[in-house]
Amino acid sequence: MLKRSKTTVDVTTNITIRRPIHMVAEYAVNPDHAPEWYVNIDSAEWKTEKPLSVHSQIAFKARFLGKDLSYIYEIREFMPEQKLVMKTENGPFPMETTYEWESIDEQTTKMTLRNQGNPTGFSRWMTPLISVMMKNANKKDLKKIKEILES
Template identity: 65%
Template sequence: MVDVLTEITIRCPLQQVAEYAADPDHAPNWYVNIKSVEWLSPKPLSVGSKMAFKAQFLGRELAYVYEVVEFIGGQKLVMKTADGPFPMETVYTWEPIENNLTRMTLRNKGNPTGFSKLFTPFMGTMMKKANNKDLKKIKFVLEESLD
């Protein structure tokens, strides 16, 4: 089992951070490993929405489908995938710190199977490193849009 929690403080209003992060169309802009996203259900995002993601991880291309299982606008987004090499749950939360400061958390939990299982001992460390890069990128993207 891999369970990685990362967080960052972004100098932007909560609503702006949450709307940007919760929009799957933006994922390739701030996730280092995500190459593309395709909606498999009608927009906008809601419980039951499904999106197909293509990503690079450990030098391999991964294709998987996420389904939204919980969505509280401006507070929390939970997505799960049951297929693919790595059944995974991804949780975003957002909370205001002050007027224009938002704390965003990104948590990934899952059980590697198949090829990925070989990397279980290192997976947590690699995912934490990737998640920190992703959070730094979304912080940069959102804070730059203010300037």
């Protein structure tokens, strides 16, 4: 599903992974794994103490649309094996990312990845392109996590 307006990005993608929900969720929520399965993330650094919980902060370095980006996500909602919501307020593109997991059966999990944001400044004019590029990147990310977890 891809929704867009002139100033808002709202991209949702999902994939089915042949692994139990606990395996998929535990891997996905660990920021240390993010550079392994996110095509645009180069590094993740904990800014707060482990383990992951509401208010945890993680600094990410990424590359998107040819630009180097640095931003800090804060965990806003965390229900293990159900949902994770993290949000950044800083940078040219304030973003909220949501992971959700649904058990299809004991060995199969549906993972949904949603990114929502309101580009500011020059980025706002690129919203349609950002939406398409983000959708493509999210599809690659989910294919990569599926490949990692199913191998």
